[in-house]
Amino acid sequence: MKRNKLEEARTNKHWTRAIAAEKIGIDLNTLYRWEVGKTTPREYNVLKLCEVYGKTAEDLGFLQPSMIETHEVIHTLEPVLPQNSTILSQVTSAISEVLLSTLDHLGEGQNMDQLRRQLMKEIIEGAGVVLLSPLALPLLDMQQMPSSSVTIEDFLSQSDASIKACWxxxxxxxxxxxxxxxSSTIPALNKIINQPSKYQRIAAQIGTQANIIYASIAMHKLNFSARETYCLEAIRNGRLSGDNKLHAAALMYLGYTYSFCKPLQPKKAVNTFLEALHVLKDEDALLKSDICMGLADVYAQCSEEKQAHKYIEQAQLQFPMHPEQDASYVYAGCDLSILYQWEGKMYLDLAAHYPNKDYQQRAWNAFEEGENIQSLSAYSNNETIIYHADAARGLEDLELYTKLLREGTQMAISLGSKKRYSEAFEVFKKTPEKWKQEQQIKQLGKDLFRQVPGRI
Incomplete structure (x- = not known):
């Protein structure tokens, strides 16, 4: 059956299917099949449609009112498992073990210390009711479980635990x-966010973080239009939350989208980062250091040397002695290794404009410092290695260039990050002409890129 509401949402914005498909991050034929009713989008895709069109799932014809009972706000989510159920405790414990075992299988869980593993286990188990709700795990036989209801306060508490686990x-x-x-939490959470109530602010705080995480996922899939959409939704939620740090964080992630995701839009990035600082006001925070890092790099992209140095110095000045104690530590996505990483990136960008200065060496030194510090994120560590390879190229060190680029590319593949792999590929394409016949370069291309650099 044709989905008239879905088609109307698109035509009301005066978009062709091609334009809408690009904004949603899907191909044209997929959108056509959804609109004519030949196929049904998954829940995650429905969320994307809602965000792009500014509608609820019900507005688009996907969600019947009976699926989630609402009055002024969501009052209950039934049927669900009671939080104190023995069965719930056993199943959520099993879920946490599966997640940690998955990380072990991928080679990352073994790198965690015991305290961090235990913290993750507790966080995941705390999110049990959300993970085991009918929205999240419909294969459970709910008829065999005790029935109960979860109040909106319980739901928000469990959603908050889920977000912590996700971070x-x-x-x-x-x-x-x-x-x-x-995807199991967001649809119901959005209903609370979009209806004025005493719960709206706390729901918006959770929603801001959820959309930032979604933005990061989209970036690693090279879906930059979706990343921008998620960042804009995070900003909207950040405003509703009344939390200046979260609002500034959402703006910061949008700023990095413009400065770091193609097509690069440095002027928009500068304005967005400055707006983030304005929202943050005079609050001393790790977040302020993170925003200044972004400004330093984007000014370097624009060859504004003085401004670049000004903001990297601000980033260093604002960086706290104990960043893990900062309230924004989880979502700021920043530790000391990342401070060195952005300093190194800034020098690489300045080197492109000022080749006669010692910026290549300074970039190398910064990346070297960053690699000597344990990063909180495997993805950030991967990024540092790739840019370290680029600095080795600038210093004309073939051996280190090959070693680091191989290491960085293999890590990108193991992480499944298209973004990191594309960054490694961009560095590979800059291989100096005089190196292209070297055996290690040919082998690197054959092993990881399937071709000789320059033949893209």
């Missing part, structure tokens, strides 16, 4: 797991 596992090769957890 931790998304830093250790767990983006797909995080995506699955988010």
């Amino acid at each position: 931790h596992i998304s830093k250790d090769n767990g983006l797909l797991i995080a995506e699955g957890i988010l």
